[in-house]
Amino acid sequence: MPKTLLDVDGLTVRFEVKRGSGWGKKSYLYAVDDISFEVKQGETLSIVGESGSGKTTAALAVARLVPAHSGTVMLDDGNVLEKQGEDLRQTRQKVQFIFQDPYSSLNPRKRADSIVREPLDNLSEKSEDEKTTIVAELFEAVGLRPEQMKLFPHQFSGGQRQRIGIARALATQPELIICDEPVSALDVAVQAQILNLLRKLQREYNLTYLFISHDLGVVQHMSDAIAVMYMGKIVEHADRISLFTSPRHPYTQALLSAVPTVDRTQRAKQKRILIPGDPPDPINLPKGCRFANRCPIAEAQCSQTEPELKDVGQGHKVACHLV
Amino acid sequence: MAPLLEVENLRIELTTRDGIAPVIDDLSFTLNAGETLSFVGESGCGKSMTALALMGLLPDKIGRVASGKIIFNNEDLTQASDARLREIRGNDISMIFQEPMTSLNPVFTIGEQIAEVLRAHQGLSRAAAWAKAVELLDAVRIPNPKGRASDYPFQMSGGQRQRAMIAMALACEPKILIADEPTTALDVTVQAQIFDLLTDLRRQTSAAIILITHDMGAVAEMAERMIVMYAGRKAEFGPVDQIITHPRHPYTKGLISCVPHIVSDMTEERPDLIEVPGIVPSLKDFGQDRCLFASRCAYVTDKCQASRPSKKLFSNGQIADCWHAEDL
Ligand SMILES: Nc1ncnc2c1ncn2[C@@H]1O[C@H](COP(=O)(O)OP(=O)(O)OP(=O)(O)O)[C@@H](O)[C@H]1O
Ligand SMILES: Nc1ncnc2c1ncn2[C@@H]1O[C@H](COP(=O)(O)OP(=O)(O)OP(=O)(O)O)[C@@H](O)[C@H]1O
Ligand code: SF4
Numbered sequence A: 001m002p003k004t005l006l007d008v009d010g011l012t013v014r015f016e017v018k019r020g021s022g023w024g025k026k027s028y029l030y031a032v033d034d035i036s037f038e039v040k041q042g043e044t045l046s047i048v049g050e051s052g053s054g055k056t057t058a059a060l061a062v063a064r065l066v067p068a069h070s071g072t073v074m075l076d077d078g079n080v081l082e083k084q085g086e087d088l089r090q091t092r093q094k095v096q097f098i099f100q101d102p103y104s105s106l107n108p109r110k111r112a113d114s115i116v117r118e119p120l121d122n123l124s125e126k127s128e129d130e131k132t133t134i135v136a137e138l139f140e141a142v143g144l145r146p147e148q149m150k151l152f153p154h155q156f157s158g159g160q161r162q163r164i165g166i167a168r169a170l171a172t173q174p175e176l177i178i179c180d181e182p183v184s185a186l187d188v189a190v191q192a193q194i195l196n197l198l199r200k201l202q203r204e205y206n207l208t209y210l211f212i213s214h215d216l217g218v219v220q221h222m223s224d225a226i227a228v229m230y231m232g233k234i235v236e237h238a239d240r241i242s243l244f245t246s247p248r249h250p251y252t253q254a255l256l257s258a259v260p261t262v263d264r265t266q267r268a269k270q271k272r273i274l275i276p277g278d279p280p281d282p283i284n285l286p287k288g289c290r291f292a293n294r295c296p297i298a299e300a301q302c303s304q305t306e307p308e309l310k311d312v313g314q315g316h317k318v319a320c321h322l323v
Numbered sequence B: 001m002a003p004l005l006e007v008e009n010l011r012i013e014l015t016t017r018d019g020i021a022p023v024i025d026d027l028s029f030t031l032n033a034g035e036t037l038s039f040v041g042e043s044g045c046g047k048s049m050t051a052l053a054l055m056g057l058l059p060d061k062i063g064r065v066a067s068g069k070i071i072f073n074n075e076d077l078t079q080a081s082d083a084r085l086r087e088i089r090g091n092d093i094s095m096i097f098q099e100p101m102t103s104l105n106p107v108f109t110i111g112e113q114i115a116e117v118l119r120a121h122q123g124l125s126r127a128a129a130w131a132k133a134v135e136l137l138d139a140v141r142i143p144n145p146k147g148r149a150s151d152y153p154f155q156m157s158g159g160q161r162q163r164a165m166i167a168m169a170l171a172c173e174p175k176i177l178i179a180d181e182p183t184t185a186l187d188v189t190v191q192a193q194i195f196d197l198l199t200d201l202r203r204q205t206s207a208a209i210i211l212i213t214h215d216m217g218a219v220a221e222m223a224e225r226m227i228v229m230y231a232g233r234k235a236e237f238g239p240v241d242q243i244i245t246h247p248r249h250p251y252t253k254g255l256i257s258c259v260p261h262i263v264s265d266m267t268e269e270r271p272d273l274i275e276v277p278g279i280v281p282s283l284k285d286f287g288q289d290r291c292l293f294a295s296r297c298a299y300v301t302d303k304c305q306a307s308r309p310s311k312k313l314f315s316n317g318q319i320a321d322c323w324h325a326e327d328l
């Protein structure tokens, strides 16, 4: 049984929002609201959910790229949220980020090799020679050619740029890599190349991924476990097979039923569950379950009390009164 | 019954810094009333350019129809005047774009914009046009359409804007609706609603739909026939079910198998995805007398490098432009 690498407990991130006029009290948008999850070493946890559900914010908070309001983020044995100074620098080496947009996430004025090298310059004490060797190895590991080191980002294709982003993320030998929509901007053929690369690197370096994607086919392929978010909450959390073959939360069921598929058997048995309407105003959340106004099976209690995320067997967790 | 639209040997050329290139290179297809035809292929293969050609909206100055015909109702649109094309766009063929904000005007309310189309093309009075606009918003399932008609585009969510744009495209009761990646920016649950909407509308009005997409799953769900485009050329054409079950062009096969699909018989085993190496050639390399897919193809032989593949027609209606289509 692999050990738990990342253990997030009660993580909350809120943003102050200005709304209306005058001297009214401050309002907060709880983008991530008291979420807890674990990721085992060498495994991939995916976060899915609709736009604005808080996926990116949760990931940024884990990496200390936005401040958390409360909660703990245990990595190995320390709380990431409490690290300061040299400790924090150590932690930053262990947690790296791969972004969605290979076009804007790389500095256009830097050559590929210095982009990959930058985290080493900032976060490590390695000698120049060591760094040069590491960069060369990384280029090879992600499938770029040595002569491409001196090129600028605009001289690469989208997929190659994403490879540079991956090499950069690997530079400090991190334990945890957060991939936020790493293939969404890429064409399907290039997407396959990058997904295969991510899995190969995971096997080779025993990497742990926190993976965000809106493509459920990709998620199904990449993940060991999946957390489904809705309006800042985790509503379901289960291993890959359980989540895809027996989703329990009505939102997850609707989500999976909406995915178009080429598999005829799947299409025949898939009954589309519509969830009309819009999610509630995140600044003015309703009482009770946040999904209640769109939920096809909601009952009176759903708009009264908020359901808690509870284990319904074999670690499959669901936050719904009716499960 | 004659098809609604017939495209014959269409060649569209773009003038760029690197010279003149055929962005659409000898494309022929037909579209029947009430059917959905899907265009798929990677970025840069000419899907949007095909749509723009049908709409008479090729990029100004640099794009032109070099040869071929677009026959709609016995009229060749490639010969039509700008005024006539505008008329057709208003009444017969309309388009939904990928990013609704580019085609909605931010300073007018949604209701005003739809009413304007109705007034221009159906000569309705102001009041009648507004009432019809509200009706259309209701038809695309915008909640509280009476109230929402007075919203500005920025006051709506992405999915609502896309639905408002569909309402606008439908205002003139088009015979052909071209949807260019209509759901790419939307959540799957919203996408499902939009697809349902398109399906209903097609059933009710027997309009034909041209659906441009990257997503093979969307094609399988929405379309009867499909065209796979590669580097400005038609790689494969035919009935969707047949093509997905047994693609006859290596590119189609690659597009289907490189994507991790949600399948009914999910297993613990997750083998690597089948890669299609390389990327789409750039526009300046279009138009050569060889198979443009050759550098990425697992079936390539000398013949493929030497001349452009001819059409291979199969008895089930599938057509693949590949020298080795029968070997697949
Ligand atoms: N810096 C910020 N200030 C204020 N609100 C923010 C900020 N960043 C995010 N939000 C809000 O927090 C919520 C969650 O946003 P987040 O970007 O985490 O969503 P997401 O799930 O990643 O969505 P997407 O799929 O669109 O990327 C949204 O309502 C968003 O508008
Ligand atoms: N205005 C333009 N000027 C020059 N080249 C253009 C222009 N518009 C498109 N192209 C080129 O024409 C080719 C086909 O473009 P098109 O937009 O039809 O692709 P597409 O298949 O719709 O791709 P996507 O999936 O990215 O939308 C591409 O190589 C593109 O770079
Ligand atoms: S013609 Fe040759 S190179 Fe082109 S797709 Fe067919 S086998 Fe491949």
Ligand SMILES: [Mg+2]
Pocket: A055, A056, A057
């Ligand atoms: Mg995000």
Ligand SMILES: [Mg+2]
Pocket: B047, B048, B049, B180
């Ligand atoms: Mg396009």
